[in-house]
Amino acid sequence: MKITAIRVTHVNVPFDAPFWWTAGLYPGASKSVIEVETDAGITGLGEAPWWHFGELIKAEIAPALIGADPLDLADCESRCVPAWQITANTGENAAQVAFGAVEIALWDIRGKEFGLPLHMLLGGAVRRDIAFTEYFSFRPRQGEAGGEMTPEAIADYCQRMAEEYGATMFEGKLILGDPLLEIDTVRLLRERLGRRAMLRLDSNMQWSLTTARRILREIEPFDIRNYEDPVASFEEMAALRQHSAIPFSTHVPDLRRAVALGVPDYFVCNFAALGGLARTLKFVAACEAMGKGFWCYSNDLGIMTAAYLHVVAATPWITEPSQSLFRWQIGDVIEGGPFRQVKDTVRVPEGPGLGVTLDRAALERWSRHFAENGPMSHFHDPARPGRHRRLPLG
Known part of the structure; x- marks a missing residue:
């Protein structure tokens, strides 16, 4: 061939x-x-x-x-x-x-x-229903969607996901540059969702070490499963670890530094960014040997998501739910897409290869x-056209 x-x-x-x-x-x-x-x-x-x-x-x-x-x-x-x-x-x-x-x-x-489906090429499935979190964030209203711009609105949204889809796993960004707003939102989410719901956070490195110490001290009683990139470097994470027992994750796949510094605890990666499936499997195996966890990225279309499903199905070490923005995607490029979780899970495809077909x-x-529109820009502040957003570190 x-x-x-x-x-x-x-x-x-x-x-x-x-x-x-x-x-x-x-x-x-x-x-x-x-x-x-x-x-x-x-x-x-x-x-x-x-x-x-x-x-x-x-x-x-x-x-x-x-x-x-x-x-x-x-x-x-x-x-x-x-x-x-x-x-x-x-x-x-x-x-x-x-x-x-x-x-x-x-x-x-x-x-x-x-x-054969991909998971069979990788050794067979140890699980067939793959866990993903629901996502929350501050979102301005656009048509009939969004409008979650307060702690109460985010809590309402997550509670609706729990009622409509049986969601018990949630992850989100609370990135408006206001530490008190994040603390208040986390407190309300725990009150509304109950003790058994999983809560993970992601700040995309927005906080200074000083502010992160303050925030994590306030939210630790609310049983945060993981905080992704609360600060901008592994060294700052190591300092932050002295003040908080909350586990940390990152998108930066530097395993050697993570082992040397003791943090972060998990890596969250896109398979292509790691160099493909073969390199990803080696990376996950190295994480297992070093006691570091792994789960999959978000904001991918159905092709990459199918790869996530198969690899997690065939990899016993990956036990935490992966990220997901499925609920917000208005379309996909695969037949039947986008994937959508019910009761926190998506079933691994059973067709040959990735098991998905282009639409x-x-x-x-x-x-x-x-x-017609060019690529979608993720890196500019709409309030300051032509300029990158600058958040105060606090």
Whole structure:
């Protein structure tokens, strides 16, 4: 079998309402959908975590892989990704991320060739219902959606998710630069959701060490399962650990520093950003050996989410629920998408490979949205056009 073509399609998939995070209002996802075609008539699907990696795939990764055997992952990677010393020396890992998006499609091809779902290629499923959190955040109203701009409104929203979908696991960002607002919201969430609900927080590194100490001291009695990136560095997390027993997680996959400093406790990663499924499995195995937890990223489309489902299904070490923005996505590029959890879980697909199929009409719709509007900007303050948001650290 040989690779004959690699197609890249940029798409936007907006949320029903934008949410506030450290860099401004987050309106939705801008991704690249990858299709790897073969002379055997099998097409594999991949997804780049950010659209601009799709441009690198078109310019460099695709030409390098034409004619390669898609089942020979080692050969494919060696065509596209330099030795780790080069990446470490230059700080340039774009080729690794771009190849990681394509590598997911190669696994999809492998599963389709052997007629097996991805989790069977990885050793079989130890679980088939995969846990995800519901998400909450401060969101301005947009049409009929959003409007959660107070502690009471966020608590109402989470309570509605519990009543309508049986949700018991919640994670969110409370990023308006006001420590008291975060403390008050957490207190109210615990009161309204009860003792058994899981509560996780994520500040995207918005707080100074001084402010984080104050916030964590106030919210620790409310049984916070995890706080993601409460401060801006592992060193500050290590200092913060002296004042709080709340576990920490991060999107920064630096296992060596985490082991040396004792924090963070968990890594939260996108598979393509780690370089693909093969590298992700090695990373998770290293986390297990070092006693560090792992769960999956959010704001992905159905292709990457399917990869998450299969890997978590086949990996006993991943026991915590992954993040999810499913409820806010107004569309997807796969048939039947987006995935939506019920009673905290999504069932792992059982079809060959990733077990998902492109919805061509949806792909065209969201590709047209990208072409007409450009990529969705997550990094600017709408109150200050043309400028990046600056939150006071406190």
